[in-house]
Amino acid sequence: MNPLAEYRLRMTRRQLLANTLRPMGAAALASLLGPAVVPSLGRAIAGGSAASIGGPSGAPSTPGVANTRGGLPELPHFAPKAKSVIYLFMAGGPSQIDTFDYHPEIRKLHGQELPASIRMGQRITGMTSGQKAFPVVAPMFKFEQFGQHGTWVSELMPNVAQIVDEIAIVKSVNTEAINHDPAITYINTGAQQPGKASLGAWVSYGLGSSNRSLPAYVVMITRGEGNKQALYDRLWGSGFLPTRHQGVKLRGGNDPVLYLKDPEGMDRAMRRRMLDRIAQINEQEFQEFADPETETRIAQYEMAFRMQASVPDLVDLRQEPESVFEMYGPESRKPGTFARNCILARRLAERGVPLIQLFHDGWDQHNNLPKHIALQSRDVDQPAAALVLDLKRLGLLDETLVVWGGEFGRTIYSQGTLTKDNHGRDHHGRCFTVWMAGGGVKPGIEYGKTDDYSYNILENPVHIRDLNATILHQLGIDHNRLTFNYQGLDQKLTGVVPAQVVKPLLV
Numbered sequence: 001m002n003p004l005a006e007y008r009l010r011m012t013r014r015q016l017l018a019n020t021l022r023p024m025g026a027a028a029l030a031s032l033l034g035p036a037v038v039p040s041l042g043r044a045i046a047g048g049s050a051a052s053i054g055g056p057s058g059a060p061s062t063p064g065v066a067n068t069r070g071g072l073p074e075l076p077h078f079a080p081k082a083k084s085v086i087y088l089f090m091a092g093g094p095s096q097i098d099t100f101d102y103h104p105e106i107r108k109l110h111g112q113e114l115p116a117s118i119r120m121g122q123r124i125t126g127m128t129s130g131q132k133a134f135p136v137v138a139p140m141f142k143f144e145q146f147g148q149h150g151t152w153v154s155e156l157m158p159n160v161a162q163i164v165d166e167i168a169i170v171k172s173v174n175t176e177a178i179n180h181d182p183a184i185t186y187i188n189t190g191a192q193q194p195g196k197a198s199l200g201a202w203v204s205y206g207l208g209s210s211n212r213s214l215p216a217y218v219v220m221i222t223r224g225e226g227n228k229q230a231l232y233d234r235l236w237g238s239g240f241l242p243t244r245h246q247g248v249k250l251r252g253g254n255d256p257v258l259y260l261k262d263p264e265g266m267d268r269a270m271r272r273r274m275l276d277r278i279a280q281i282n283e284q285e286f287q288e289f290a291d292p293e294t295e296t297r298i299a300q301y302e303m304a305f306r307m308q309a310s311v312p313d314l315v316d317l318r319q320e321p322e323s324v325f326e327m328y329g330p331e332s333r334k335p336g337t338f339a340r341n342c343i344l345a346r347r348l349a350e351r352g353v354p355l356i357q358l359f360h361d362g363w364d365q366h367n368n369l370p371k372h373i374a375l376q377s378r379d380v381d382q383p384a385a386a387l388v389l390d391l392k393r394l395g396l397l398d399e400t401l402v403v404w405g406g407e408f409g410r411t412i413y414s415q416g417t418l419t420k421d422n423h424g425r426d427h428h429g430r431c432f433t434v435w436m437a438g439g440g441v442k443p444g445i446e447y448g449k450t451d452d453y454s455y456n457i458l459e460n461p462v463h464i465r466d467l468n469a470t471i472l473h474q475l476g477i478d479h480n481r482l483t484f485n486y487q488g489l490d491q492k493l494t495g496v497v498p499a500q501v502v503k504p505l506l507v
Contacts, residue, residue: 071208076476081440081507082401083210084349085203085471086356088342088384090376091184092229092363095410095425096433097454098373101171102143102152105452106412110138114413118455125178127366127415128426134413136453137423140370147444156377159385160435165444166388166397167437168505172448172457175408175429175464180229180364183407183429187464188235190493197239197484199468200355202493203475204245205238206482210352213310215303217355218348219247220341224362224379226372231359240486244296244303247357250344252336256315260308268308275305314347327390329382339383346390349400354475363406366415367424380404388437401439401474408432412453431457434467439474440507447505465499473501 097106114134128134142155147164160167177183182192189196197205200217209216219236236247250256262271279298286294315335324343325332332339338360345356360380365372384404391397409432410425417423431450437443449459469479472493479499483490 071204072206075206075482077478077481078476080474080476081399082438082474083352083399084354084356085401085403085439085475086345086349086387087199087358087471088380088387088402088404089188089357089359090363090380090404090406091231091359091361092180092227092365093183093406093408093410093427093432094363094376095365095369095373096171096431097137097410097412097425098139098141098369099154099156099377100152100169100433100435101409101431101450101454102139102154103450103452103454106136106138106454109136109453111418112136114453114455118451118453120456122430123178124411125427128411128413131415135418136412137414137418137425149444149446151444151446154377156374157381159382163385163388163437166392167435167443168441169433169435169446170448170462170467170502170505171431171433171446171450172460173405173432173434173462173464173467174457175432177408178427178429180407180427181232183427184229184231184235187407187468189239190465190468190495194232194234195239196491197241197245197493198234198236198247199471199493200236200247200357201238201241201245202472202482203355203477205241205484206477207354207475209354211310213306214314214348214351214353215248215307216353217245217247217357218353219249219357219359220251220344221249221359221361222336222338222341222379224360225375226362227364227366228361229364231361235359236357240491241484242292242296244299247355250311250315250341252340256311257304257307260304260311262308271305275302310351314351315344317343324390327386329386331379332383338379339386342383342387343390346387346394346396349391349396350394365410365424366426368422369410369424370422391438397438399439401441401471402437403434403471404436405434406432409454412455428455430455434462436505441474441505442507445505447502460504462502463499465494465497466502469494469499470502470505474506 112135114136139154143152144155144161145151146153146161151164151169153161153164175183175186177186177192185194186192189198200219204216207216217236221231238246248257282294282298285291320343328339328343331337332343334340338358341358345358348356362372362376388397388402391400391402408427408429411428415424415426431454447460448457448462450457472479472482479492479494483492485491
């Protein structure tokens with residue numbers, strides 16, 4: 001909607017009368033005091049010139065906006081190891097059993113009933129709770145050992161296998177959630193119920209961004225060929241935080257950010273003058289009602305103006321050398337692919353954006369898992385490995401934390417009928433695998449241990465709260481001190497249950 005029209009629609013009769021009477025009173029005062037006393041009163045009432053409401057660059061000098069872009073004054077709490085986080089989120093729950101958490105003993109157990117002593121009456125989803133049998137399914141893919149420490153990796157991930165000495169594989173991540181929406185909401189916002197602020201929004205709120213021409217939190221989404229789950233905007237939303245901290249979606253194609261272009265016939269100078277006037281109106285409204293969303297609106301208009309120049313440069317990959325496209329694979333030339341988005345993520349990190357999150361949907365493999373997981377792995381294996389190598393090539397890996405993982409894992413037992421070539425796996429939150437690289441994380445290690453069924457954790461459990469606390473820690477944030485008072489509580493990403501930074505993972 002046109003901002004001036006929106007302003008008029010929102011104005012109540014009382015506000016209209018009050019605003020109308022102000023100039024009359026000011027005019028009466030001016031006539032009593034004389035023009036020599038208040039020579040510029042009329043211009044001030046009318047709103048002033050563009051120069052009077054903006055700094056040298058023409059941006060409105062709204063109280064608090066510049067500080068907000070810089071984050072909270074007390075942050076970072078300590079020297080950060082990472083300046084940016086690139087979170088490769090595999091939505092749907094990749095099977096740890098078929099990718100990284102290999103147990104040779106599973107081959108011998110294939111087809112046998114999962115012992116009740118392993119399940120221990122644990123909660124399972126409604127999709128398999130009615131099954132009469134729970135046969136163990138060994139991976140239908142080969143595993144080999146790679147790297148200096150002989151790390152087992154599936155043939156599904158041949159490129160990631162080549163960089164195992166650069167990554168830390170965490171096999172003991174766990175969550176209480178067992179269904180997609182609460183699980184993906186939980187790991188992204190710290191609660192299974194909607195309404196909380198996302199990881200990226202917390203980072204934007206706390207740290208801001210060193211790049212004033214790009215958002216502090218950018219999201220990109222790709223869809224795989226497997227079963228897809230809904231990815232709601234609230235997964236990167238701001239919750240109770242000011243809405244300017246929500247993630248900005250960067251789309252594939254010729255229009256990466258919606259509503260960013262100027263209308264036909266409007267040049268940059270005209271756009272600048274219009275934004276200055278709108279900022280003046282919004283500032284007047286903020287002074288009267290102190291609604292923080294008014295400041296958000298001012299900041300978002302300004303960000304959109306700056307992004308008109310910064311986004312086209314960001315998505316223009318013509319200057320990238322041929323070797324980069326070869327590294328990321330043939331899909332990297334196609335806008336909107338996961339491979340292409342990995343290159344854009346690297347470019348965003350180069351430009352100082354603190355949180356970049358790539359969602360790749362399609363990992364929900366309840367049936368025909370061998371086919372679907374192979375397609376999903378093909379989409380992400382080469383680009384994810386290339387991202388780590390590319391950051392290292394540019395000297396950015398030490399200051400960029402890369403995280404790969406989903407909202408939970410998959411069960412060792414088959415969902416549905418087990419046949420020679422086909423089976424599915426149900427959701428499993430008791431243990432799943434995440435890998436991390438760069439940003440102060442120890443390279444070439446495995447952390448955590450599961451039982452022979454990849455069902456229960458035997459050593460070093462890492463709750464998703466601990467994972468988020470560790471990500472914040474690498475950005476220089478103490479998760480216990482980054483809070484926001486809402487509904488009478490000091491809210492935080494890691495919630496009220498104690499969370500721990502996983503220090504054995506860190507350099």
